[in-house]
Amino acid sequence: MPATTTTFDAVLKDWFLGKVRDTLNEKVTMFDISNAASERVGGRRLVFPVHVGRNFGVGTRAERGTLPTAQNEVYVTSTVSPKYWYGRIEVSAQAMKQSQGDRAAFAEAMSEEMDRMTRNSRKYFNRMLYFGSRGDLCSVASDQSSVNTTTVNVTSSTINVGSPLRFIQAGMILDGLSASGAATETSSVSTDFTSATVASATVGASGSSTITFSATVTVVSGTICTLTGCAFNDFAGIDDGINSSGTYQGVSRDAYQNKSWRANILGNSGTNRPLTLNLLQQAWDAASEASGEDNTTTHLISHYSVRREYLDLLTPDVRFTAQTLKGGHKVLDFNGAQFRFEVDAPFNTVYGINAPSWHLYKISDFEWADEDGSVLSRVSNIDSFEGFMRMFGNFGCDAPNKNFRITDIQATL
DSSP states (O other): OOOOOTTTTOOOOOOOOOOOOOOOOOOOHHHHHHHHEEEEOOOOOEEEEEEEEOOOOOOOTTTTOOOOOOOOEEEEEEOOEEEEEEEEEEEEHHHHTTTSTTTTTTSSSSHHHHHHHHHHHHHHHHHHHOOOTTTTEEEETTTEEOOOOOEEEEEEEEESSSSSSTTOTTTOOEEEEEETTSOOOOOTTGGOOOOOOOOEOOSSSSEEEEEEEEEEEETTTTTEEEEEEEETTTTHHHHHSSOOEETTTTTEESSSGGGGGGOOEEEEOOOOOOHHHHHHHHHHHHHHHTTOOOOOOOOOOOHHHHHHHTTTOOOOOOOOOOOTTTTSSSEETTTTTEEEETTTTTTOOEEEEOOOGGEEEEEEEEEOOOOTOOEEOOOTTSSSEEEEEEEEEEEEEGGGGGEEEEEOOOOOO
16 A cells, blocks of 8 residues: 555644734724823812803993993813723643743743733723613513513614624623613623523514624613623723714703704714715714814714725815825825724724824823733632723713714615
């Protein structure tokens, strides 16, 4: 019998190539923009005054008429309370020892875990800065109620609209909030999500996408799924700032005198319509009129699906050019503002950002905790070591009226 690769298999070696290959999307546009305008702060909370109203003790009068009644400028106090983010790793002593050196492993276990956690933190923040402090990932579909099951039908939440599984990954532990988004969990609403991890997820039609858990869970229709422990503890998001109602950073936008604290929203009552250049210009002008600054918009940001709609609109016009960013990446332009696109952005939406008005307020920057002089700590009763990253602060805007949001844009995902 001749020698073949089959008979010679025990002698053949495996040929190992280079380093660990990256297959994950690490683009973090919103994080990069906000981090560029970060500020170091401290104390119990951040407080700053906002001028929202004029002194209207003015007016014309007839000769010898009574002077206008003296009034006053109107100020309100904006407050930003800190939030606390953590990322934790653990590596066994065996994994650390057996992965030392290029001949033993493609990467050393501890350094690889620490490096990936640093990247993961940026990606987590990028999603959080869009969707805000409630932390919506998806919702339990309407056809399920008090069901004990390992497979749960899910759909979009009211905040995270679109593909319900795009932020769901295997290994996640989820919490359940009531359909109304109650600030605290109740014993009757899917609290036993925490007894299981996400094993897999399958994309389907609306309401029929599924999450399979590692153990049986009890679900209630409409339950909002969040990453465990994160609901209402996440940093504020861009939608919190670019809004026209409610209270933001302690200031009520519903009060008439505070209307300058409102951002500019162009929606279509939930019905998607085509993106047009006129619609973009309307939103651009709305921010300019509200702020008094002709070119207040520095960036436009949307999901990739909206980019395709925008590309269809491009004409030989000086407003639409390609710019080269650091690293050689290309970016489109509208009225001189960069038009940026990324996978974490909400669907069917375009944001008009005034970058200087947004701030990532940092009590502490991303850091590995080492107050005791060491980044790593021994795990009690186990030959293993752990460490954790943290970042204390919040995300906020000090001039919402310089920003806009166009919703209900027709786009194919």
